[in-house]
Amino acid sequence: MTLEARLRGIVGSAQVLQGGDLSAYEIDWRKRWRGRARLVVRPGSTEETAAVVRACAEFGVAIVPQGGNTGLVGASVPDDSGTQVLLHLGRLNRVREIDAANLAMTVEAGCLLQSVQEAAAAQGLLFPLSLAAEGSCTIGGNLATNAGGTQVLRYGNARELCLGLEVVTADGELWNGLSGLRKDNTGYDLRDLFIGSEGTLGVITAATLKLHPQPATRGTALATLNWLDEAVAFLSLARERLGAALTGFEVMNRFSLELVGRHFPQLAQPLPGAAWTVLLEQSSSEGAAEAAQRFEDLLALAFEKGLIGDAAVAASLEQSRAMWHLRESIPLAQSLEGLNIKHDISVPISRIPDFVRATDEALARAVPGVRLVDFGHLGDGNLHYNVQAPEDEPAERFLAEREHEVNRIVYDAVTAHGGSISAEHGIGALKRDELAQRKSPVALKLMRAVKGALDPQGRMNPGRVV
Numbered sequence: 069m070t071l072e073a074r075l076r077g078i079v080g081s082a083q084v085l086q087g088g089d090l091s092a093y094e095i096d097w098r099k100r101w102r103g104r105a106r107l108v109v110r111p112g113s114t115e116e117t118a119a120v121v122r123a124c125a126e127f128g129v130a131i132v133p134q135g136g137n138t139g140l141v142g143a144s145v146p147d148d149s150g151t152q153v154l155l156h157l158g159r160l161n162r163v164r165e166i167d168a169a170n171l172a173m174t175v176e177a178g179c180l181l182q183s184v185q186e187a188a189a190a191q192g193l194l195f196p197l198s199l200a201a202e203g204s205c206t207i208g209g210n211l212a213t214n215a216g217g218t219q220v221l222r223y224g225n226a227r228e229l230c231l232g233l234e235v236v237t238a239d240g241e242l243w244n245g246l247s248g249l250r251k252d253n254t255g256y257d258l259r260d261l262f263i264g265s266e267g268t269l270g271v272i273t274a275a276t277l278k279l280h281p282q283p284a285t286r287g288t289a290l291a292t293l294n295w296l297d298e299a300v301a302f303l304s305l306a307r308e309r310l311g312a313a314l315t316g317f318e319v320m321n322r323f324s325l326e327l328v329g330r331h332f333p334q335l336a337q338p339l340p341g342a343a344w345t346v347l348l349e350q351s352s353s354e355g356a357a358e359a360a361q362r363f364e365d366l367l368a369l370a371f372e373k374g375l376i377g378d379a380a381v382a383a384s385l386e387q388s389r390a391m392w393h394l395r396e397s398i399p400l401a402q403s404l405e406g407l408n409i410k411h412d413i414s415v416p417i418s419r420i421p422d423f424v425r426a427t428d429e430a431l432a433r434a435v436p437g438v439r440l441v442d443f444g445h446l447g448d449g450n451l452h453y454n455v456q457a458p459e460d461e462p463a464e465r466f467l468a469e470r471e472h473e474v475n476r477i478v479y480d481a482v483t484a485h486g487g488s489i490s491a492e493h494g495i496g497a498l499k500r501d502e503l504a505q506r507k508s509p510v511a512l513k514l515m516r517a518v519k520g521a522l523d524p525q526g527r528m529n530p531g532r533v534v
Contacts, residue, residue: 074127083109103146105132106153118240120155132144133208134209135207140410158206168279175187197215221448236271283351291377292345299344305366318444320395325345331404407466413489413490416486420449431474435470437459450491489502
């Protein structure tokens with residue numbers, strides 16, 4: 069029996085795709101990675117997933133797990149060999165349980181992040197992971213990449229929001245670790261091995277997630293600044309005055325918002341253009357009047373201290389959503405502007421102004437006219453420091469000829485400032501070789517030992533991470 073026939077017997081003929089147009093599965097969101105799968109298989113349950121993995125193990129065939137295919141580092145599409153099976157988990161999309169008393173919910177890996185948020189909200193609870201791609205990314209992919217998003221400042225990355233996992237191992241065994249426990253010191257934390265592993269150690273099929281009470285009130289504002297030094301000081305002031313109620317603190321440089329205005333002119337920008345704009349949000353259990361006063365007092369004090377210039381406070385939920393929509397439209401506006409060189413980096417917050425100043429200057433010297441799209445989560449030290457071609461240079465040529473040089477400049481600066489070359493997007497294929505050069509030899513040795521122990525045949529998402 070062929071592998072194809074075996075897989076059709078497991079999931080049904082309609083769920084094994086071979087030939088025809090498979091571009092939705094074989095091309096990544098950025099259109100940078102184009103592969104060719106031997107076939108696409110779409111299991112409908114954990115048991116089917118395990119059976120598919122066992123069959124591929126018996127035939128010695130590599131597997132590429134895929135969720136919403138919204139990743140940015142080439143980790144969720146096959147290579148161009150035509151030999152890999154793409155395991156698409158979109159049919160594993162059930163909410164299995166919501167345990168309100170335990171502030172936990174168990175969902176399958178193919179659930180859209182937005183669906184998870186809505187299921188929690190229907191019970192009066194909050195699942196705080198929030199990303200621009202939440203309408204299309206899946207919770208399995210979020211965990212496999214340890215996604216961050218806009219509320220890490222208060223709630224942490226995906227890792228901090230996961231209590232337990234269900235995983236199909238490389239040889240097709242099922243590990244049920246769907247614990248709702250906050251405390252469980254019974255040996256190595258297997259959950260944390262699989263979170264952030266990008267499908268290279270096993271296949272996440274379900275997760276138990278941590279929920280929070282819904283905040284009673286929210287406040288959202290935009291404020292303009294002259295430089296990131298003021299933004300860091302403003303962040304410190306906001307932490308001092310708002311405490312745990314500070315849930316978001318985003319920065320956007322002038323060019324990033326100019327791109328949004330160019331490609332989405334229908335989106336209102338309530339403040340005049342400035343070198344930098346901050347988007348901040350508080351979520352509070354206080355009454356509306358008290359929370360609003362605390363928020364306005366913060367902005368007034370920041371103005372008095374000369375940290376901010378103009379400010380606009382959302383007067384309604386609709387205005388708050390519009391402000392966040394501006395921020396979340398930057399990646400798409402940049403994509404419409406043309407191919408670019410993306411950097412998802414983290415640097416200690418105190419060193420971010422120096423990092424940006426030094427790197428901006430180094431890139432301007434190396435590539436006159438280069439355009440910098442700099443935005444991200446200042447509250448947790450994560451910047452999306454992206455580099456767009458000069459206006460008169462074709463984007464494709466810029467990417468082909470300049471990517472290595474630009475990456476070297478940026479990553480050397482990240483290293484010099486004590487940072488990381490990947491904050492929330494992962495390593496995938498894009499940064500695998502860079503990781504090998506910049507990670508410590510001891511760390512790489514340990515990572516390869518884990519990979520060898522859990523996937524000795526190297527069939528799980530080969531060529532990614534290590």
